[in-house]
Amino acid sequence: MAEAHQAVGFQFTVRPDGIDLHLSREVLKHIYLSGVTSWRKRAIRFKNDILAGVYPASPSSWLFVVVAIMSSVYARIDPSMGMIDSIKFMTVQTQTWLSAVLFATALWLTLILLLRYTLKMLLSYHGWIFESHGKMSVSTRIWLVGRLVKMLSGRRPLLYSFQASLPRLPVPSVDDTIRRYLESVRPLLDDEQYTQMETVANEFKKDPAPKLQKFLKFKSWWAANYVSDWWEEYIYLRGRSPIMVNSNFYTMDLLYVTPTHRQAARAGNVVHAMLQYRRKLERGEHIKALGKVPMCSFQYERMFNTTRIPGIEKGEQLCPSLSVCVCVYLVQHLKDRKHLVVYHRGRFFKVWLYLGGRHLWPSELEMQFQRILNDTSAPQPGEMKLAALTAGNRIPWARARVKYFSEGVNKTSLEAIETASFFLTLDDEAHGYDAEKLRSLDLYAKSLLHGKCYDRWFDKSFTLVVYKNGKVGVNIEHSWADAPIMGHMWEYVLATDCFHLGYTEEGHSKGDINKGLMAPTKLQWDLPEACQEIIEGSYRLAKEIADDVDFHGCLFDDFGKGLIKRCRTSPDAFIQLALQLAHFRDKEEFCLTYEASMTRMFREGRTETVRSCTCESAAFARAMEDPNMSERLDLFRKAAEKHQNLYRLAMTGSGIDRHLFCLYIVSKRLQIDSPFLKQVLSEPWRLSTSQTPQQQLNLIDLQKFPKYVGAGGGFGPVADDGYGVSYIIVGEDLITFHISSKFSSPETDSYRFGQNIRQAMLDIRALFQLKEKKNVGPGDI
Template sequence: MAEAHAAVAFSFSVTHEGVNVAVNHEALWAVFYSGTASWKRKLHRIQNSFHNGIYPASPMSWLFALTIVLAFGLAGVDVSWGMIKYIQNHVPGINYANDTINFIISSVIFGTILWVAVINFIKFFLRILFNYQNWMYEVRGKKVSLKTKLWVVLVRVLSGRKPKLNSYQASLPKLPVPSVEGTMERYLLSVRPLLDDEKYNRMEKLANEFKEGLGNKLQRYLTLKSWWAANYVSDWWEEYVYLRGRAPIMVNSNFYGIDAVYVKPTDKPLARAGNVIYSMLKFRRLVDREELEPIILNKTVPLCSSQYERQFNTTRIPGTETDKLVQYHDSSHISVYHKGRYFKVYIRSKGRLLMPCEIEYMLQKIVDDDSEPAEGEKELAALTAGERVAWAKARTEYFSKGKNRASLDAIEKAAFCVSLDEDSQDFNLEKPKLLDAYGKAMLHGKGYDRWFDKSFTLVVCSNGRIGFNAEHSWADAPIMAHLWEYAISEDSLHLGGDAPVMGHMMELVFTEDRELGYTEDGHCKGTPEQTPPNPIRLEWDIPKPCQTVIDQQLQIAKQLISDVDLHLLVHTAFGKGFIKKCKVSPDAFLQIALQLAYFRSAGKFCLTYESSMTRLFREGRTETVRSCTIKSCDFVKSMAAGTQTGKELIAKFREAAEQHQQGYRDAMTGKGIDRHLFCLYVVSKYLGVGSPFLAEVLSEPWRLSTSQTPHQQTNRIDLVKYPKQICAGGGFGPVADDGYGVSYIVAGEDIIFFHISCKRSCPTTDATRFGAAICKAMADLRNLFESN
């Protein structure tokens, strides 16, 4: 409790000699610095709000507008069509001034009104322009239409310079509601290869009945919602798909990411943690100040940035019926877990972020602390890994007051969590099981050494490897991938001159941040400029009944963990370079390869989920691309039969790839199938009406759930120049009990990582076997193109 006593700014005692007042100057300075930082954040928010409000204009454009109005007025030309005269005569107080002052004030008022009107017109016109989606359907390498060329020119002319993270938010269009007829047509087309004639005719009948009857009524309610909601899907998707789920979120919902496996800057885990934590806090500062550049496709179309808001200081709070996401205004600390104990570690002192060497210094104090965990503390996070209702009840009963509440607040209000693992993880092409273990450690760990409710937990292994485990409801994988890419690039770009890194030599790369980097012996560069605040050991008083709940939840977590079969396939035969030579989309190529691999493994096709983004629209998240199509099945069957020539097979492959790309474009531009059907289903539940068609559609299992991890969102590393900087991406647990979860990342010209998961309890699935089937399918596709 020494830290708690030291935090008191004033103390006094009453004696027979009078009142003695003691002032803790350090605490007073801490209060001062905290207040200063708070006001700085408020000023930044005000500044950003003003910047985004007038964007794409700038404050200088206001002066330019006033200058033009005044210049014409002084020249005797009334550009206001009588508005300036009207302002002079009707705005109170102006007519008391002399004529010159009266004219200048009226001109300034008119110029400001005109300036604001033009800004809002540009925003409105940009929103109309961003609704144009045909550019996406024009195949690359072919002639671009005149309409699209004109559209590009208009967007670039009207878009401002140096946008902030949220500058385009007001100009982004709303996600359109597709027609029921169009969705039914696309749905029936997607399930045709999976159903025989009898089942298809039955489904077609159900779809037509829904389209002609209940569908129109539900559509009207959904259209009404789309008029007033920023996005007609995202709030319901977050609530009903994520927050209302009562099953454990570990494995079932959370996802993971791993290191840049060919590069390891140091084998000192605390030094690696110091640099990566500092880099992540820099990223948080960029997000808070909106200095992070928004992602703009083809240097023309911006993506929605709303999901970045909840990346830090955010926790999922359990409830008996539904969870809720809580984001705290700011956090000046992180939570650190080590050997079963929790610590509160301040990351800001005396008005600045602590340097990496100072963070390493504090983490070393935690490692040197040989105290034992309190009763129930070591496995406490198993509560976040198990069933949500049990955790919600335990949280209310045992963590609502006293030291338990204070300690839980320290974890939940942290910027993010850090887990200092005692185990090492590594990568070796000759020992694939090492990478499998690496992935499993990041996906679930031991079931109690990750705070699964936190927006993300940074995991630092004992040999300097890192990874993360992220909660899914607050945002989708690309947002976390952006942070991860930034942190890893910041870390690896400061390795120092000619430093040996995993068997190869790195060139010296200079950047503006001198705090980052490593010394020759692998520690953080620099020396502490101040004595950092001591880590605060969190205190717990966990009663026996609560320990029993923790044990029960841990058993549930262990059962989940034991059922996970995870395999990380490193495909080095070829990568993006060869696929480009085939003049095929890499994503379409890999999706067709997955269809071929699954058909060979299972002897049939299955409903396939591929995640696509809808961030071209305001508050957009994801949409489903149904990758198992008529054309892809036709190609796979022809490939399996072996009766057609290579040219015929390539022609069918290209048709399948084009159909896949068409589905992907439809999903990105608001013409997807599944989010529309999902929202219609939610409306039906609100109205208390049943739909046999919707009930059947939404109960169909996704036996092959896939996702591509985005790469090079920051363009901070040239992978041609530094090919060893590739990141191995991340993955997720299986969605269906008898299916596979496959995440892949096209990491370089000659390498692709596949993260394959399934359940051991299913006799028909095997992650390693499916990985071998993927390798065989990829090799066969390569041979097909090379031989023709």
């Protein structure tokens, strides 16, 4: 067999007269090319580290400074004011030019630090965010008109060039945080409850808040970000409950277009596009998102070759035979992994992604995936539901990992999965949006969110799912990054797949087929009955969680961003107020509402919470239910302005929830009991919302190709009796809502909530149409 022959680089036979050595030139050629590629990557990384390290200057500027200083010295001009003479220590022949080079280098480094500090000061200015539409302060005019940021970043920046110049996330004052917190809970509490909360908050402000704040300030001085490491550890990695549904999220394929219905071909193109994207990341190429203000890029580093490792709480034993507990809370990230693992019908396969130092072409990947689809072998005992370990509780998975996957074939196969570039599932179901099929979007979302509970490796940074009808989607583990990062890559992949790689008329991937490629390797397992029982227990728990997810996908196409902007209103504020009105109609009450906002204008920034339920939004919602209220539009505008201001505060480091979270962590580490912080951190988010970013790269012209729109993504409900709502503003005329809740809650119904959202959107639009009929002016509609 050709595959078996190429799998061996050399063979030898021992003879009486010596050793007969046979070399495979083809394999040695691939080994040589792989080595060249590896060293080329190292050289590129080394170069990029230097370029990013001296940014906003460049290495060539060092030569310019050296030449300028040397020229002045030979012209008998001393720009150093005696410093060059003071550092002379060599012989007469060499001391002058060497001292000049040393001085020039020191001057160059000083200028870099000065430029970097100036750039950091410029990036610390956020007044432009708070400017009213059509108005601009003097300071913002200077900042924008002068284009100082552009001047200081004259050469083309790399992906990580701005990291050292980004400002640190500021620690808000305790007074501001307490004041804004009390303001946020006022619409949720009656007078007596609010007075009690105000008393507890003021007591906390007196003591122990000042002490906790000092420790937090100290951390902010030496840590790159005073929130992110604790957020990752305590919110994600220390969690013991299943991450499926509760933490992981998903993103969908194009809504209306399926470029090919051949499963293997679609998988080949998408995987190849992902490899192209990864190559850009490895080279540090600047894959710029929209906007002129640079954002932190540290989350991109762990997109590929990354796996979440389960851990055990300190004090617990892994198993009766072990007396020492191993506490492993980490996100394992590796470099230069050249394979992925594919799951299909209960079997795991290892597929190499490189040949002779290059990526496999889409046609070659299609052939490899088709081989897996054609494989009729049966799963090994326990293999089919093995991935359910990553879907159940974390402690049983951590114990099983140590006891049953620490040696032999199980260790080798698990390492293949955990070190893979990413995980791929060739699903045996067909999903996607079909306007003629009821609940098609709902079933598509549920499949991406949890699947069969054993056909996604939920610990991988992401699992690519390719359905048998050619539709695709991604399930994403949340600890390593947030949705905009994955959305950035997904936009690139879909655009590359459809507009650059393409397909043949028969639907196959383009390119020649190399039939000599080594076939995918089937992973081997030896799972004893005790391990299979743990797998089955994790599956039963995960199945119970998955069956309880009530999901509804709502395509709102009555109007979109275009009309909302004509109303002179922020689209996000418009939608958030519609959600408040819909929730009030759905439950006849208000609740604590979470909206995710990013803080990536700061170094290692992740997210902050916008508390969308405000006194202003509550007043507006009540007015909409009062037929005698005539000031609804004015109340809407006040509520929208309030929401926009809260969003801006969150983006610029003045949010309250991450500050309160970190104060709580400090109090626990200092063993200080705080009734206020306990109550704050235990309050449920019964309405959790997030906007999926759209068109970060502008690779698809939606006016020219209106059908090539993404469907967005979603997540599971945060509270047992609450809703999770993700929405994406697609183009000018479509908004897609992804709504989740639990069947077990008698208070929620995802479809009902979707209808309430639709009606709320229409009712708010009617406010502006009413004003138009009164001939107030075309600018208000």
